Amino acid sequence: MTEHYFSASTGTSDRRLPLRVRLAGQDLDLVSSASVFSGHGLDKATAVLLDRLDEIAEPPAGARILDLGCGWGPIALTAALRDPSAEVWAIDVSERARELTAENARRSGAANLVVAAPEDVPEELRFDAIWSNPPIRIGKEALHALLLQWTARLSPEGTAALVVGKNLGADPLARWLGEQLPEREVRKVASAKGFRVLEVGPSV
Structure with missing residues (x-):
């Protein structure tokens, strides 16, 4: 199998799944597809992150929030529905994932959600928060490059919350991020069901 959920396009059948x-205290009727990450429901890692948002830094009202690797959109939708004044960007290399997230934004009434390919995010934009279940399985080198690229676009006061499986290298990743971002504190803020929530703090 040469296609992955992190492929830009896919030839897999686009059969939509109800x-x-x-999310955000609301029962939502959304759509997904078998060709995107966790297409049959909310995956365990994302659920851990969303259940522990009260343990990470609260973005300011009207914040610009980035969901890095949005899939069908659960993190971005949560951010958008929690604060209608926020500007939420959902990005993914997968065209199908972007289509699904855009459809789910319409279904949920999240008018403050912008869906884009990574290369289409304006260079000048800076983010107050990044919330992500990052694509660990793209490989360490690609993952490191991805995280450095986007954490560099945090505002000085901005923070990032990443959920990573313990057995997929959460602790080594936390140490590596701390080494790469010496101006920001990197810490483990929560641990549950085999996952860690890592937080990249504001610049000091």
Whole structure:
């Protein structure tokens, strides 16, 4: 199998799957597809992150928030529905993932959600928060490059929250991020069900 959920396009059948999930305290009727990450429901790592948003830094009202690797959109939708004054960007290399997230934004009434390919995000934009279940399986080198690229676009006061499996290298990744971002504190803020929530703090 040469296609992955992190491929830009896919020849896999685009059969849409109905998806009923609870996000930001709301029961939502959304759609997904088998060709995107966790297409049949909310994956465990994302659920851990969303269940522990009260343990990470609260973005200011009207914040610009980035969901890095949005899939069908659960993190971006949560951010957008929690704060309608926020400007939420959902990015993914997968065209199908972007289509699904855009459709789910319409279904949920999240008018403050912008869906884009990574290369289409304006260079001058800076983010107050990044919330992400990053694509660990793209490989260490590609993952490191991705995280450095986007954490560099945090505002000085901005923070990032990443959920990573313990058995997929959460602790080594936390140490590496701390080494690469010496001006920002990197810490483990939560741990549950085999996952860590890592937080990259503001510049000091």
